[in-house]
Amino acid sequence: MTAAFQASLLALDEELAIGPLGDTVRRTHLAHGAWIDLRPGWLAGADELYERLAETVPWHAERRHMYDRVVDVPRLLKFYDEHETLPHPVLDEARRALDLHYGDELGEPFRTAGLCFYRDGRDSVAWHGDTIGRGSTEDTMVAILSVGDPRSLLLRPRGGGSSIRHDLGHGDLIVMGGSCQRTWEHAIPKTSRPAGPRISIQFRPRGVR
Numbered sequence: 001m002t003a004a005f006q007a008s009l010l011a012l013d014e015e016l017a018i019g020p021l022g023d024t025v026r027r028t029h030l031a032h033g034a035w036i037d038l039r040p041g042w043l044a045g046a047d048e049l050y051e052r053l054a055e056t057v058p059w060h061a062e063r064r065h066m067y068d069r070v071v072d073v074p075r076l077l078k079f080y081d082e083h084e085t086l087p088h089p090v091l092d093e094a095r096r097a098l099d100l101h102y103g104d105e106l107g108e109p110f111r112t113a114g115l116c117f118y119r120d121g122r123d124s125v126a127w128h129g130d131t132i133g134r135g136s137t138e139d140t141m142v143a144i145l146s147v148g149d150p151r152s153l154l155l156r157p158r159g160g161g162s163s164i165r166h167d168l169g170h171g172d173l174i175v176m177g178g179s180c181q182r183t184w185e186h187a188i189p190k191t192s193r194p195a196g197p198r199i200s201i202q203f204r205p206r207g208v209r
């Protein structure tokens with residue numbers, strides 16, 4: 001095999017491509033009518049998407065009132081509402097694939113995309129459910145594609161119980177479904193272990209946030 005041919009094979013290997021879902025998706029039923037689906041390595045070439053998003057998305061920092069202080073939200077954000085152009089065409093492809101796989105069960109399409117950029121182990125998101133909107137009263141789904149280095153996503157039942165952990169990065173997909181947003185909470189905790197940057201892309205139906 002010539003060096004040039006080998007290089008082109010390697011390049012092909014790295015090409016951005018959404019993989020199949022179907023029976024590659026593993027569902028775990030949690031308590032109280034919640035479930036999660038996992039599909040490790042769903043997006044091939046995920047590091048390339050990480051680079052593109054890190055450079056091209058108009059990231060912004062937010063500040064929030066916390067008790068009597070105003071504090072930085074410890075991650076960068078960008079929200080794409082339903083008619084806004086997503087920052088990379090492979091994300092349109094991902095959303096279409098999610099709609100094909102989950103459309104019947106969800107009964108509506110995924111519409112919005114929220115992006116979070118965790119620059120290092122100090123960036124995080126505290127325990128919460130996505131309950132601004134219908135997730136507080138209805139079963140729904142939130143599908144999260146992770147690119148960049150893995151970070152731990154923890155889930156625990158609301159009101160207490162032991163947590164479960166999944167390390168998500170490099171093209172992994174997790175879908176939180178059923179009652180997950182109102183009966184469970186999730187978090188990306190800070191870590192003192194070396195953690196490279198990670199970007200998560202959360203697809204949600206209209207009215208779920």
Ligand SMILES: O=C(O)CCC(=O)C(=O)O
Nearest residue numbers: 116125130144153188200
């Ligand atoms: O980064 C993640 O995977 C989780 C983000 C999240 O929970 C949120 O933005 O609501």
Ligand SMILES: [Fe+2]
Nearest residue numbers: 128129130186
């Ligand atoms: Fe969330």
